[in-house]
Amino acid sequence: MQKNQLAIGFFSLILLAGIASCTPVKEYQKNRLNDSEMSLSNRKVEKNELNFQSYREASSGANGGKTGGGCGCN
């Protein structure tokens, strides 16, 4: 249980530090952020990789992908 609390504490700390250090960014300053490689979602080409990982490992989710359904895999 202590490890879980540690993980949640770590996430909270990162989140708070991130929000606190935010600087205002104007639209014209977003040329780097708008680069396709900077996208915060998975690429389409990664879709099948995420599928096989969720079948071969016990964990899934928190990556914008599926969390259930769709496979009666061997």
Next chain:
Amino acid sequence: MKKICLTVVGLYCLLLHAFSQVSRKDSVAKDSSGYHSRKLKLEEVNLVSSYYTQNGDHSAIRGGIGSEHVTDLANGLELKFIGYDALGRKNTLAAGLGIDQHTAASQAWISKTGASRRTDGTRIYPSLDWTRENEKKGSSISAGLYYSNEFNYHSIGVNAGITKKVGSNGELGLKLSTYQDRVTMILPSEFEPAGAYSIGNNGDLKHPNYGSSPRQTYTAAFSYSQIINTRLQASFLVDLVEQHGYLGLPFHRVYFTDGTDSIEKLPSQRFKVPIGLRLNYFLGDNIILRGYYRFYIDNWGVRSHTASLEVPVKITPFFSISPFYRYYVQTAANYFAPYGQHLQTDGYYTSNYALASFSSSYFGAGIRLAPPKGIISKLRTLELRYGHYTQTTDLVSDVISLNLGFK
């Protein structure tokens, strides 16, 4: 297999034809700044193909021993239509169709003697997603439908979501989804009544009526993304996942210490909480760092950590090479034990190595080509990616994927 390859080639030709005629009227109507409504128009087509192959020696069908050799050829097509209504809201409709063709050596062992010659299968999965984006209000709503069908599994999915821009360059999101599935109850041959199974001429297992069991998944996915400065942005993701119903697979065997066997038995409820953090940083002018970390816990006793780093290097503004590495480690589920180690008195039992304690490494590289004037004709982007995966259970796999984007 030939049919699927021909289908993919046919789809490619169809796409080139579909994009080959663009009327001048449509080109003019592209400007939506004056809030002129515009009907949905095909804007983007993506064709994703992957080939996956794996080898291992812990097949769940044989209770944790035997070949896990699998091959899978997956082809997916996505059509994206975009339009604007009279209020200037952007409507996006994405229609997808996926077809997977797989072979699995362990499938032969549904029959006790390994006599089933049918070791392949096909999965078909269409999907439909709609999003309405209000740029003035900084909000969007979405809804989606999903269906998947293969011989032993049927799945129907529905989802709805909302996003809202908050504060300075932040965005909150919530997506609710459910999957209503049915697992076909294909039992190992020794657990079927005498005479229920027979092997057909084509190697198929013949059975009068398998029957099925339900499985339901309910997910609430929360997200918060934030631009931190001109080079750094992050997203924080939390999913709450509740599953009910038949959560094992009926053809997975378990062998007990006394040499007898049974079908895996797992609880009919599972609650999962994955928490993820993604950080993307633009380093200098040519290098991007894409970092991801996930902590996962569920009430079956599985706890895992996932960490990955991808480093796209821009050789030119339109061509990049992206090496990546992912490390994963998990604890075993409370109900897992290897071949021949479960006791008859155990309440729940499985020898499926996806629920074992292990760590894995996944590494590889991808290339992305997206010149502003396109590559050939309407082909605008090309992505090719290869990865090699190893588990400490000795499972090894390779996957190569290709994405062709047309505009």
